[in-house]
Amino acid sequence: MNVRRINWPLWVGFLLTIAAFMTYFFVFVWIPFTRDFPWANLLLFAFAGVLLFMGLRRGFASDRPHPTRSKIVAVIVSAFSLLVCALFVFSFFVVGRWLPASKGAPQVGQRVPEFTLPDTTGKPVSLNELLRSPINGKTPRGVLLVFYRGYW
Amino acid sequence: MAISVDAPDVSRDLAQKAGYTFPLLSDQNTEVIRRYDLVHAGAGENGHDIARPAEFLVDSTGTVRWINLTENYFVRARPEQVLEVSKLLK
Numbered sequence: 080m081n082v083r084r085i086n087w088p089l090w091v092g093f094l095l096t097i098a099a100f101m102t103y104f105f106v107f108v109w110i111p112f113t114r115d116f117p118w119a120n121l122l123l124f125a126f127a128g129v130l131l132f133m134g135l136r137r138g139f140a141s142d143r144p145h146p147t148r149s150k151i152v153a154v155i156v157s158a159f160s161l162l163v164c165a166l167f168v169f170s171f172f173v174v175g176r177w178l179p180a181s182k183g184a185p186q187v188g189q190r191v192p193e194f195t196l197p198d199t200t201g202k203p204v205s206l207n208e209l210l211r212s213p214i215n216g217k218t219p220r221g222v223l224l225v226f227y228r229g230y231w
Numbered sequence: 232m233a234i235s236v237d238a239p240d241v242s243r244d245l246a247q248k249a250g251y252t253f254p255l256l257s258d259q260n261t262e263v264i265r266r267y268d269l270v271h272a273g274a275g276e277n278g279h280d281i282a283r284p285a286e287f288l289v290d291s292t293g294t295v296r297w298i299n300l301t302e303n304y305f306v307r308a309r310p311e312q313v314l315e316v317s318k319l320l321k
Contacts, residue, residue: 175304178271179270191295192266198255199240209254227234
């Protein structure tokens with residue numbers, strides 16, 4: 080197999096696109112600096128875009144051994160990569176914002192509604208109880224209530 | 232403490248895996264989540280209602296001192312941020 084026949088920029092650009100998508104969820108989501116705004120991933124997509132553009136040009140070059148196949152592959156790979164990039168941008172900037180307004184949530188200065196819910200052992204735990212029961216011999220100064228989506 | 236729609240045994244696995252020592256409470260029928268107006272309708276598995284991410288710092292009298300209602304669920308409160316605002320508690 081002739082190595083020079085392979086459209087390297089195209090395939091490296093494609094792999095980089097996949098990496099740009101995946102690394103957010105497996106790497107950059109763990110770093111606050113790259114989580115809140117996915118600039119690292121957008122940068123990777125930009126690099127991938129440059130490579131894919133080079134790959135497209137190469138795919139359409141007149142010296143390709145299989146001109147038709149070369150063009151078709153370049154177009155399909157580039158279009159798919161563009162779709163992956165669009166999916167990422169859509170997920171982060173559009174789907175990520177699909178949250179209820181929660182206008183009725185307790186506001187600063189308001190008392191929070193009391194509740195009792197089972198803990199991990201099934202034992203009922205109430206907010207009042209948590210606020211009153213001593214930790215290391217001292218009554219707590221407060222409590223942080225974290226509501227999360229679940230399914231971790 | 233943390234609240235979600237997860238069943239107690241699911242939360243127990245999470246706590247063990249992550250080493251959490253704070254209480255993880257189960258609100259499987261979104262009763263409390265609804266009372267706090269934090270229901271994200273149909274966003275869970277099989278279209279179940281779940282909680283939207285939200286953090287409240289509550290003082291010893293049960294009064295809210297700080298809230299974080301994120302507008303994007305990829306963006307959450309960070310530990311340093313919470314430690315900073317916890318100074319509001321006396």
